[in-house]
Amino acid sequence: xxxxxxxxxxxxxxxxxxxxxxxxxxxxxxxxxxxxxxxxxxxxxxxxxxxxxxxxxxxxxxxxxxxxxxxxxxxxxxxxxxxxxxxxxxxxxxxxxxxxxxxxxxxxxxxxxxxxxxxxxxxxxxxxxxxxxxxxxxxxxxxxxxxxxxxxxxxxxxxxxxxxxxxxx
Amino acid sequence: xxxxxxxxxxxxxxxxxxxxxxxxxxxxxxxxxxxxxxxxxxxxxxxxxxxxxxxxxxxxxxxxxxxxxxxxxxxxxxxxxxxxxxxxxxxxxxxxxxxxxxxxxxxxxxxxxxxxxxxxxxxxxxxxxxxxxxxxxxxxxxxxxxxxxxxxxxxxxxxxxxxxxxxxxxxxxxxxxxxxxxxxxxxxxxxxxxxxxxxxxxxxxxxxxxxxxxxxxxxxxxxxxxxxxxxxxxxxxxxxxxxxxxxxxxxxxxxxxxxxxxxxxxxxxxxxxxxxxxxxxxxxxxxxxxxxxxxxxxxxxxxxxxxxxxxxxxxxxxxxxxxxxxxxxxxxxxxxxxxxxxxxxxxx
Amino acid sequence: xxxxxxxxxxxxxxxxxxxxxxxxxxxxxxxxxxxxxxxxxxxxxxxxxxxxxxxxxxxxxxxxxxxxxxxxxxxxxxxxxxxxxxxxxxxxxxxxxxxxxxxxxxxxxxxxxxxxxxxxxxxxxxxxxxxxxxxxxxxxxxxxxxxxxxxxxxxxxxxxxxxxxxxxxxxxxxxxxxxxxxxxxxxxxxxxxxxxxxxxxxxxxxxxxxxxxxxxxxxxxxxxxxxxxxxxxxxxxxxxxxxxxxxxxxxxxxxxxxxxxxxxxxxxxxxxxxxxxxxxxxxxxxxxxxxxxxxxxxxxxxxxxxxxxxxxxxxxxxxxxxxxxxxxxxxxxxxxxxxxxxxxxxxxxxxxxxxxxxxxxxxxxxxxxxxxxxxxxxxxxxxxxxxxxxxxxxxxxxxxxxxxxxxxxxxxxxxxxxxxxxxxxxxxxxx
Ligand code: NA
Ligand code: NA
Numbered sequence: 035x036x037x038x039x040x041x042x043x044x045x046x047x048x049x050x051x052x053x054x055x056x057x058x059x060x061x062x063x064x065x066x067x068x069x070x071x072x073x074x075x076x077x078x079x080x081x082x083x084x085x086x087x088x089x090x091x092x093x094x095x096x097x098x099x100x101x102x103x104x105x106x107x108x109x110x111x112x113x114x115x116x117x118x119x120x121x122x123x124x125x126x127x128x129x130x131x132x133x134x135x136x137x138x139x140x141x142x143x144x145x146x147x148x149x150x151x152x153x154x155x156x157x158x159x160x161x162x163x164x165x166x167x168x169x170x171x172x173x174x175x176x177x178x179x180x181x182x183x184x185x186x187x188x189x190x191x192x193x194x195x196x197x198x199x200x201x202x203x
Numbered sequence: 204x205x206x207x208x209x210x211x212x213x214x215x216x217x218x219x220x221x222x223x224x225x226x227x228x229x230x231x232x233x234x235x236x237x238x239x240x241x242x243x244x245x246x247x248x249x250x251x252x253x254x255x256x257x258x259x260x261x262x263x264x265x266x267x268x269x270x271x272x273x274x275x276x277x278x279x280x281x282x283x284x285x286x287x288x289x290x291x292x293x294x295x296x297x298x299x300x301x302x303x304x305x306x307x308x309x310x311x312x313x314x315x316x317x318x319x320x321x322x323x324x325x326x327x328x329x330x331x332x333x334x335x336x337x338x339x340x341x342x343x344x345x346x347x348x349x350x351x352x353x354x355x356x357x358x359x360x361x362x363x364x365x366x367x368x369x370x371x372x373x374x375x376x377x378x379x380x381x382x383x384x385x386x387x388x389x390x391x392x393x394x395x396x397x398x399x400x401x402x403x404x405x406x407x408x409x410x411x412x413x414x415x416x417x418x419x420x421x422x423x424x425x426x427x428x429x430x431x432x433x434x435x436x437x438x439x440x441x442x443x444x445x446x447x448x449x450x451x452x453x454x455x456x457x458x459x460x461x462x463x464x465x466x467x468x469x470x471x472x473x474x475x476x477x478x479x480x481x482x483x484x485x486x487x488x489x490x491x492x493x494x495x496x497x498x499x500x501x502x503x504x505x506x507x508x509x510x511x512x513x514x515x516x517x518x519x520x521x522x523x524x525x526x527x528x529x530x531x532x533x534x535x536x537x538x539x540x541x542x543x544x545x546x547x548x549x550x551x
Numbered sequence: 552x553x554x555x556x557x558x559x560x561x562x563x564x565x566x567x568x569x570x571x572x573x574x575x576x577x578x579x580x581x582x583x584x585x586x587x588x589x590x591x592x593x594x595x596x597x598x599x600x601x602x603x604x605x606x607x608x609x610x611x612x613x614x615x616x617x618x619x620x621x622x623x624x625x626x627x628x629x630x631x632x633x634x635x636x637x638x639x640x641x642x643x644x645x646x647x648x649x650x651x652x653x654x655x656x657x658x659x660x661x662x663x664x665x666x667x668x669x670x671x672x673x674x675x676x677x678x679x680x681x682x683x684x685x686x687x688x689x690x691x692x693x694x695x696x697x698x699x700x701x702x703x704x705x706x707x708x709x710x711x712x713x714x715x716x717x718x719x720x721x722x723x724x725x726x727x728x729x730x731x732x733x734x735x736x737x738x739x740x741x742x743x744x745x746x747x748x749x750x751x752x753x754x755x756x757x758x759x760x761x762x763x764x765x766x767x768x769x770x771x772x773x774x775x776x777x778x779x780x781x782x783x784x785x786x787x788x789x790x791x792x793x794x795x796x797x798x799x800x801x802x803x804x805x806x807x808x809x810x811x812x813x814x815x816x817x818x819x820x821x822x823x824x825x826x827x828x829x830x831x832x833x834x835x836x837x838x839x840x841x842x843x844x845x846x847x848x849x850x851x852x853x854x855x856x857x858x859x860x861x862x863x864x865x866x867x868x869x870x871x872x873x874x875x876x877x878x879x880x881x882x883x884x885x886x887x888x889x890x891x892x893x894x895x896x897x898x899x900x901x902x903x904x905x906x907x908x909x910x911x912x913x914x915x916x917x918x919x920x921x922x923x924x925x926x927x928x929x930x931x932x933x934x935x936x937x938x939x940x941x942x943x944x945x946x947x948x949x950x951x952x953x954x955x956x957x958x959x960x961x962x963x964x965x966x967x968x969x970x971x972x973x974x975x976x977x978x979x980x981x982x
């Protein structure tokens with residue numbers, strides 16, 4: 035059940051961020067071509083790429099990286115450590131990581147709400163580009179990975195890859 | 204009392220020198236009661252500055268309101284009027300006087316929990332390029348990097364293509380021919396090493412300055428925790444700091460142009476035809492600026508523009524014959540603006 | 552409590568967290584929040600958490616990282632790179648460690664299109680490591696080679712690090728780039744020597760490539776057209792002024808898609824795998840950089856950077872001694888910080904000292920880029936190593952990669968010493 039749920043979450047996140055990644059490649063290439071061949075840049079390219087595409091490309095897949103055990107850590111932990119200590123350590127790490135991601139989520143949410151109230155925008159050659167919605171990508175991404183890590187404390191084997199959670203060094 | 208200063212620019216840059224002038228002057232005027240720890244680039248970057256000073260990450264920071272468009276609608280109307288002036292010393296004075304006597308502007312700072320203490324200005328923008336830009340025809344069909352929407356309209360008005368590029372890409376873009384040139388103050392020949400790539404410098408156009416460099420923007424809680432004497436020291440130090448910054452930029456530009464000449468870069472003056480056409484554009488564009496400001500929710504922009512125009516005129520007269528040294532400018536800023544502030548009330 | 556003591560405690564706590572396998576990004580963020588709270592107050596820490604992740608990520612320059620990663624992964628999945636290894640196999644089949652040497656050359660070539668070391672390591676690593684594994688190369692050698700070779704990416708121009716240095720130090724970026732070409736090529740050469748010597752001493756590290764059937768040279772070269780086309784598009788476009796270095800990433804990614812379509816190798820599965828790997832690597836790497844950027848503030852606020860200054864002044868009487876002291880400081884900082892942060896902290900302190908000692912600031916800028924790049928491959932925080940780790944997954948442990956690095960690290964130290972003793976090695980290019 036839980037695995038199926040997280041696998042769906044992963045599919046959605048990857049589909050969203052992947053679409054944005056492709057859009058970003060096409061958008062910048064089109065902008066380059068338009069500037070070079072038609073002397074006509076696509077208005078707002080830098081703002082869209084920086085504020086919208088980049089936030090989605092980086093923060094949406096956080097949980098997907100966790101589900102694939104791709105968040106990097108140092109593997110100096112002794113292999114002969116007893117199993118109970120091993121699991122205790124991992125549970126501690128998940129709890130700590132989860133807490134920090136929720137702290138990030140809470141703070142970036144506060145910032146996003148403030149930016150929305152201020153109606154945050156950037157002035158570009160095209161005029162005014164509203165950017166406040168992009169601030170909500172961060173708390174969203176942080177909450178998803180925070181929840182995933184909390185779930186792992188109860189149910190350690192949620193990873194999508196064949197790797198065992200405890201040997202993914 | 205030890206306070207934190209965050210210039211957000213590299214040590215040794217003109218802005219950092221201004222920040223340093225502020226901190227050392229405050230220290231001197233308070234007989235050492237207030238000391239500063241300065242973190243040039245490590246504590247807050249330019250886009251992090253407003254939140255950082257607001258929340259007390261730094262007690263004082265260099266805030267550029269143009270970077271925070273939504274938070275400084277009123278102030279940025281004045282930033283958009285940059286093309287009105289050519290004289291940095293006058294623009295710094297006019298801008299600071301406008302802000303200090305504009306309740307809506309000061310309220311914007313208060314809403315962000317910071318206190319405004321004056322603005323420095325760059326000298327007029329020139330064209331740093333790989334080909335000359337002296338006539339109307341030179342601009343037609345050329346690609347120019349422009350700093351903001353106002354300058355974009357100037358480029359497009361003469362049939363050129365205006366491109367937006369982040370500061371750290373201007374050098375490469377000019378070097379590789381992505382753009383034919385960049386609208387920059389001549390001091391950038393040094394500051395971002397444009398001297399290594401450009402072949403021509405055209406002076407006189409587009410004109411206009413970057414006139415909203417708020418060297419000392421103070422966290423409001425910090426401000427209100429100071430004694431009246433200490434606040435007075437900060438006010439006086441800020442008059443000095445914006446003078447140092449503005450003079451610094453002016454000297455940078457003069458020195459850079461001399462250096463460019465010795466390196467075989469051709470320095471041109473724009474043709475009188477282009478200068479006149481630019482002046483016509485600037486006065487026609489005021490209506491556009493007013494409309495755009497109204498769209499962003501600035502009321503009665505025409506009156507505000509007229510008032511600023513008047514101040515620019517006043518300050519250009521005031522600065523006539525004043526030799527641009529930090530002490531001279533700071534004396535005029537003090538007597539015309541800063542001495543009129545009510546220290547007991549200001550920013551409280 | 553003494554601020555420097557708190558700073559030191561933060562470094563120690565970071566070590567402990569890393570040892571118990573807390574993900575690096577989280578360890579850096581956690582220690583920074585704690586450290587900043589103790590040094591100032593929680594409101595300040597909270598404010599930085601609100602501001603830093605967004606402002607750090609939402610920038611135009613950062614956007615080239617996923618683009619270059621995408622290009623590298625797609626080249627691998629669509630089989631665009633296999634041809635280059637057949638060519639390398641052909642020409643370097645008698646050289647000891649031929650494929651490893653070919654990856655060094657590959658990285659040097661990629662370096663000319665990318666401004667960042669991480670992107671270079673990821674792009675070439677994806678291409679070269681599986682090929683070397685297939686040929687039964689030693690795991691430590693092949694992964695270490697790629698992690699180290701990635702550093703050439705920030706030495707050979709374009710280089711984000713050198714642009715930032717030139718802006719701070721007010722020196723010619725063109726001259727820095729010229730010096731970078733020299734040091735980048737010297738670095739490549741020193742790595743080739745490392746590989747040749749190691750494989751000569753222990754041939755089992757890199758078994759000779761089997762060539763039972765001799766392939767015709769013409770056909771093999773002709774087969775490299777997709778990669779050549781990509782190189783011309785990106786390299787040519789960049790230097791002929793079609794686009795800027797940041798845009799080069801997107802154009803390269805787009806061109807590689809077009810080539811994959813032309814080769815009829817862009818299946819849905821290929822695209823999906825490329826996208827997943829690009830996203831997951833970008834996310835994992837940038838979280839660490841955000842953490843390192845926060846940690847930079849702990850170092851700054853705690854005054855550790857001030858203590859370093861005092862240390863350098865007390866030791867560095869003689870110019871050579873000063874330079875080695877600076878090198879030592881960068882090695883220490885490079886263990887934990889990301890290069891831009893390390894540079895922002897140190898340059899304000901070092902530039903005046905170095906000028907005073909009579910060093911040329913252009914030479915120093917090139918050397919600083921090298922110092923910072925060494926930090927990319929040293930434990931515990933070695934961004935290039937993490938990228939390679941992401942490429943190989945569970946096949947190879949991080950300890951193995953760091954073991955493979957040691958020899959290249961020694962070569963780096965030798966090269967640095969050589970450059971300090973004979974500055975002409977670098978400076979002839981711009982004088
Ligand atoms: Na490069
Ligand atoms: Na390191």
